[in-house]
Amino acid sequence: MSNSEYMSLEEVAEMLGVTYQLIYRLVRAGELPAIRLGKLYRVSRTDLNRYLERNKSATAQGGVCSVCGTLYKTRESLKQTCQAEGCEEPICFDCWTRLGVRYCSKHQAKMA
Ligand SMILES: [Zn+2]
Ligand SMILES: [Zn+2]
Numbered sequence: 001m002s003n004s005e006y007m008s009l010e011e012v013a014e015m016l017g018v019t020y021q022l023i024y025r026l027v028r029a030g031e032l033p034a035i036r037l038g039k040l041y042r043v044s045r046t047d048l049n050r051y052l053e054r055n056k057s058a059t060a061q062g063g064v065c066s067v068c069g070t071l072y073k074t075r076e077s078l079k080q081t082c083q084a085e086g087c088e089e090p091i092c093f094d095c096w097t098r099l100g101v102r103y104c105s106k107h108q109a110k111m112a
Contacts, residue, residue, distance in 0.1 A: 005045055006035070007043050
């Protein structure tokens with residue numbers, strides 16, 4: 001466990017309990033600020049905390065799709081949940097209808 005200011009995407013994913021792919025997508029989408037060192041992305045703890053804070057307040061009314069990581073302002077677009085037993089991870093309208101996704105990113109990895 002390193003205490004440096006910058007974390008790899010793997011470390012961020014592990015810390016948040018999500019997949020590397022989700023974090024990578026957030027970075028590529030510009031949702032989560034990251035700097036590039038050679039081929040690798042690094043996320044600063046400051047930016048990560050800011051991102052989490054922003055998501056926390058957003059989750060009060062809306063939420064983040066567990067599949068694509070898109071932030072929705074209302075629960076309207078996040079009515080579906082992961083079909084794995086006991087999992088309540090939200091799945092957005094877009095992922096559910098257009099992509100046919102039925103499981104959150106964590107469970108998708110297990111099903112694949
Ligand atoms: Zn989605
Ligand atoms: Zn799930």
